Amino acid sequence: MSDERTLQTKAISAHPGSVPGRHMQREVEVCKLIDTTTCIGCKACEVACVEWNDLPFGETTFDNTYQTMPETRWNYWNLIKFNEHTRADGTLMWLMRKDQCMHCADPGCLRACPADGAIVQYENGIVDFQQENCIGCQLCLSGCPFDIPRFNPTTKKVYKCSLCSDRVGQGLEPACIKSCPTGCLHFGTKAEMKELAESRAEQLRNFSGFEKAGVYDPESVGGTHVIYVLHDASDPEAYGGLPKDPHIPIVYTIWKHFLKPIGLFAAFAGLVGIFFQYISFGPRRTLPQPPRKDDNGDR
Amino acid sequence: MATVENLRRMQKSGGSGRTIVYEGEVLRHSVYTRVVHWLVAISFILALLSGFALFTPWLYAWLAPIFGSGARARLLHPWFGLAFVITVLFQFRGWISQMRWQPEDRQWLRQIKDYTIKTDQPEADYVGKFNAGQKIWFWTMGISVLVFLITGVFLWFPEHLGRTAMWICYFFHDLMGLIMLGGFFIHLYEGTGGIPGTLRGMLHGTVTRAWAWTHHPAWYREVTGRDPRTDREGQR
Numbered sequence: 001m002s003d004e005r006t007l008q009t010k011a012i013s014a015h016p017g018s019v020p021g022r023h024m025q026r027e028v029e030v031c032k033l034i035d036t037t038t039c040i041g042c043k044a045c046e047v048a049c050v051e052w053n054d055l056p057f058g059e060t061t062f063d064n065t066y067q068t069m070p071e072t073r074w075n076y077w078n079l080i081k082f083n084e085h086t087r088a089d090g091t092l093m094w095l096m097r098k099d100q101c102m103h104c105a106d107p108g109c110l111r112a113c114p115a116d117g118a119i120v121q122y123e124n125g126i127v128d129f130q131q132e133n134c135i136g137c138q139l140c141l142s143g144c145p146f147d148i149p150r151f152n153p154t155t156k157k158v159y160k161c162s163l164c165s166d167r168v169g170q171g172l173e174p175a176c177i178k179s180c181p182t183g184c185l186h187f188g189t190k191a192e193m194k195e196l197a198e199s200r201a202e203q204l205r206n207f208s209g210f211e212k213a214g215v216y217d218p219e220s221v222g223g224t225h226v227i228y229v230l231h232d233a234s235d236p237e238a239y240g241g242l243p244k245d246p247h248i249p250i251v252y253t254i255w256k257h258f259l260k261p262i263g264l265f266a267a268f269a270g271l272v273g274i275f276f277q278y279i280s281f282g283p284r285r286t287l288p289q290p291p292r293k294d295d296n297g298d299r
Numbered sequence: 300m301a302t303v304e305n306l307r308r309m310q311k312s313g314g315s316g317r318t319i320v321y322e323g324e325v326l327r328h329s330v331y332t333r334v335v336h337w338l339v340a341i342s343f344i345l346a347l348l349s350g351f352a353l354f355t356p357w358l359y360a361w362l363a364p365i366f367g368s369g370a371r372a373r374l375l376h377p378w379f380g381l382a383f384v385i386t387v388l389f390q391f392r393g394w395i396s397q398m399r400w401q402p403e404d405r406q407w408l409r410q411i412k413d414y415t416i417k418t419d420q421p422e423a424d425y426v427g428k429f430n431a432g433q434k435i436w437f438w439t440m441g442i443s444v445l446v447f448l449i450t451g452v453f454l455w456f457p458e459h460l461g462r463t464a465m466w467i468c469y470f471f472h473d474l475m476g477l478i479m480l481g482g483f484f485i486h487l488y489e490g491t492g493g494i495p496g497t498l499r500g501m502l503h504g505t506v507t508r509a510w511a512w513t514h515h516p517a518w519y520r521e522v523t524g525r526d527p528r529t530d531r532e533g534q535r
Contacts, residue, residue, distance in 0.1 A: 014356035112466075114353040115369045116360060135373040137353065138457045142465035151458060156370070249466040255473070260355055263477045271484045274493075277415055284418045284494045286509040288534050 006169035011121040013113035027123035030168060031193035032177065034098050035200055035229040036239065037210070038184040041066045041080050041096040048179035049078040049100075052164060072099060074150035077161040078176055081240025097228070097239040098176070098185070101148045101161035103127045105222030108248035111256065112143025125190065125225035126165045131157040145221060145246030163225070193227060200229050218246050318504035325511045325522055327500035335389045336501055342382035347483065349376040350476055377455040384444045394437060397428050404431035421513045421531065428518040432489070439482050446475040509534070 008021040046068060050057070055075040060068045067082040083095040107127045110119040118133040119140065129140075129149070136156035140149045149158045164174035172178075173187040186193060197215040204213035214233025217223050228242070236242035316330035328336070349372040352362035359369060366372040403425040411432070413420065422430060429437070450468035457465050490497050496510040508530070511519040516527035 014359055016356045016360070114356070114359065116356060118369075133369070135353070135369040137373050137454075139465070139469065141457065142462040142469065144462070147462070153458075156374075249463070251466040251470045255470060256355075260473060260477075261357065264355060264357075264480075267477060267481045267484065270481055274484060274488045278488070278492055281416055281418045283492055284514070286496055286507065287419070287421045287513045287531060289419075 013119035029190040033186040045176035052175035103225035108143035109140035346379035407431035
């Protein structure tokens with residue numbers, strides 16, 4: 001949920017026409033930086049998320065790993081994905097990746113959503129669900145390349161991480177950032193975080209022996225407002241299924257926002273065409289016209 | 300289900316409702332056919348309106364309020380759609396034998412331009428109870444219920460559907476909706492303004508003899524045993 005007093009809207013799902021508030025405020029793009037190389041998997045961020053957002057508790061599952069549950073839930077927006085990764089030299093490595101909404105610059109959920117105002121993107125880059133406008137169709141699940149939105153069958157609404165838009169709107173950092181004990185989580189402007197991430201990746205490459213260390217900020221979705229530093233940026237899939245090349249299905253881009261309106265226009269143009277056919281050539285009346293007087297034809 | 304039972308009984312006995320055929324008229328649609336047609340029509344229009352509410356942002360604000368809200372449109376649309384599919388099945392039972400594609404239907408399609416322009420010409424002698432255009436609409440509906448049902452059930456309960464399967468369903472559901480919208484416009488026009496005297500066939504069940512020999516000559520010959528051409532010329 002958002003704080004509309006302080007965050008200006010940049011994009012609204014399924015909203016014809018202009019967006020009120022766009023370009024009405026000086027606003028920097030915010031960004032969360034997750035340094036997977038210094039995450040110890042303590043789950044403080046998971047707890048902080050549940051606490052701050054007052055989410056009802058759900059059962060956790062134990063599967064012999066350091067992961068709280070198999071995947072995020074409608075009431076659990078933030079999950080440390082644990083992976084035991086075997087390196088090329090046969091040694092093991094524990095990969096901890098904080099999984100949550102990536103707050104894409106080009107959000108697939110927002111593109112797929114058919115309900116006006118159910119998903120908004122703020123000028124600062126946060127993508128937020130407005131449950132009061134959500135119709136529960138779950139198309140956002142299909143539009144999201146990161147498998148983030150979660151459906152609540154009771155309320156028939158979809159939920160996900162809001163990047164604590166209520167806190168950010170008041171000048172605070174998100175709850176997860178606040179709780180992180182190792183400092184693997186950072187929050188600031190996108191430019192600052194990108195710079196910090198790149199310098200950390202460089203440090204890992206030059207001094208820690210992670211030659212392939214790099215920053216995950218996929219351009220295919222216009223960049224994200226949650227970025228990662230990975231030990232091996234060439235293999236994000238190893239971090240609990242982080243897609244290497246995330247894409248929004250073209251059905252929600254070219255089809256929905258271009259071809260479909262054209263098709264609809266064509267259908268209505270056809271209706272106009274029918275009308276003018278009627279005007280130009282007239283109806284197909286019963287023949288012969290005019291009928292003789294004793295004909296019981298319809299007149 | 301009670302409605303379904305009634306329909307069955309109605310078809311068997313011809314008991315509920317009747318069609319009065321007055322002098323100079325021909326029975327075109329039985330009570331059963333009419334009832335089924337209008338059940339199809341009502342469910343189709345409801346499904347169409349609630350579906351197009353979610354079709355594009357440009358229609359959402361216009362159509363969603365008809366059903367209370369977008370959420371309600373989403374909730375009701377699958378039920379309207381299901382009603383449409385079921386009623387179409389009944390329509391299929393009644394009409395499928397008359398909708399078989401015949402060699403002369405190709406001939407009709409070749410002259411479709413004349414059909415729209417030369418409106419003062421009667422239909423060709425071979426045109427039976429339904430012309431090729433009506434048959435195409437019938438079979439389009441048949442295909443549409445298949446597509447709508449398969450993709451629709453998945454979109455109704457997408458919880459366990461992968462994101463790829465979901466956008467594929469979404470695409471074909473959309474595409475079919477668009478085709479049906481276009482077809483519906485044509486059907487509406489042909490059934491009302493385009494061919495005067497047609498609508499009453501679906502309301503009262505009867506059409507005039509002149510209507511029958513003009514628009515469906517072969518059918519006229521079949522039901523009256525008279526020659527449509529002779530009767531038509533005899534009126535001059």
